[in-house]
Amino acid sequence: MPELPEVETTLRGIAPHIVGRTVRKVVVRERRLRWPISRTLQSAVRGQPISAASRRAKYLLLTTPAGTIVIHLGMSGSLRIVPADTPPQAHDHLDIVFDNGRCLRLRDPRRFGAVLWTVRDPMTHARLRDLGPEPLSDALSGDYLLARSRGRRLAVKQFIMDSHVVVGVGNIYASEALYLARIHPKCAAGRITRQRYTQLADAIKAVLGKAIGFGGTTLRDFTNSDGRPGYFRNQLCVYDRAGEPCEQCGTQIRKIQQGQRATYYCSKCQH
DNA sequence: CCGGACGCCTGTCGGC
DNA sequence: TGCCGACAGGCGTCCG
Numbered sequence: 001m002p003e004l005p006e007v008e009t010t011l012r013g014i015a016p017h018i019v020g021r022t023v024r025k026v027v028v029r030e031r032r033l034r035w036p037i038s039r040t041l042q043s044a045v046r047g048q049p050i051s052a053a054s055r056r057a058k059y060l061l062l063t064t065p066a067g068t069i070v071i072h073l074g075m076s077g078s079l080r081i082v083p084a085d086t087p088p089q090a091h092d093h094l095d096i097v098f099d100n101g102r103c104l105r106l107r108d109p110r111r112f113g114a115v116l117w118t119v120r121d122p123m124t125h126a127r128l129r130d131l132g133p134e135p136l137s138d139a140l141s142g143d144y145l146l147a148r149s150r151g152r153r154l155a156v157k158q159f160i161m162d163s164h165v166v167v168g169v170g171n172i173y174a175s176e177a178l179y180l181a182r183i184h185p186k187c188a189a190g191r192i193t194r195q196r197y198t199q200l201a202d203a204i205k206a207v208l209g210k211a212i213g214f215g216g217t218t219l220r221d222f223t224n225s226d227g228r229p230g231y232f233r234n235q236l237c238v239y240d241r242a243g244e245p246c247e248q249c250g251t252q253i254r255k256i257q258q259g260q261r262a263t264y265y266c267s268k269c270q271h
Numbered sequence: 272c273c274g275g276a277c278g279c280c281t282g283t284c285g286g287c
Numbered sequence: 288t289g290c291c292g293a294c295a296g297g298c299g300t301c302c303g
Contacts, residue, residue: 261297
């Protein structure tokens with residue numbers, strides 16, 4: 001479910017409620033997520049203050065003096081701030097209960113998400129250390145994409161969705177960025193020019209930045225920390241719009257499969 | 272190293 | 288109405 005804008009929206013929603021609060025207890029109802037939740041999490045985090053909440057790629061990092069809680073929302077995860085006595089519903093796997101009577105509650109029906117605990121520098125964690133640059137930083141540029149793509153025959157859509165290349169670009173925003181940059185999603189990554197990669201880097205920044213401003217995209221079940229949806233869906237130019245006219249040229253938007261994922265594009269505008 | 276396929280899970284939706 | 292396959296916002300792993 002969540003790509004970078006949805007994770008960033010979640011971060012901005014939860015941070016004011018948890019930073020500076022102390023953890024009273026951690027309740028684990030289901031430890032079988034993408035990786036099992038560590039049995040040491042509860043005792044390690046109890047009594048710890050949350051000193052910071054941040055994001056790296058699609059991972060949320062909750063910093064304490066004793067270590068860092070690393071949360072990934074997978075395809076169907078969401079976090080909410082609720083009164084600690086709110087009865088849990090199906091797939092509410094984890095509560096981090098704070099000293100003000102509220103808790104951070106993780107719901108994840110498909111259990112592709114993860115909750116990790118590390119006492120080391122989280123950036124050296126195996127899940128984080130090999131990630132590419134943040135898309136909204138200066139490290140993502142046309143020159144960077146050009147350098148990383150030389151010699152690669154992979155389709156550009158799959159190239160920009162590779163978190164070792166650049167993080168945070170998921171299936172929705174990959175199609176949207178390629179549409180904005182007018183690049184065909186099946187174009188081989190290694191055959192794209194510097195100028196077009198500059199346009200693509202700009203398009204990635206533009207679409208992610210704008211989506212954050214709208215609170216992310218809700219296709220089915222994404223909710224922010226207040227339980228409300230994101231409103232970027234109305235701004236999508238191609239994703240989930242197969243058969244609808246391209247707003248630039250009127251051609252019907254096409255849907256194809258690339259690497260088991262749906263891709264949407266305009267066959268007239270994108271080459 | 273690279274690229275492609277598969278698997279992990281549950282819920283929903285469309286077609287028959 | 289009910290069943291059944293397809294598909295869904297991610298990503299690690301395996302294999303050639």
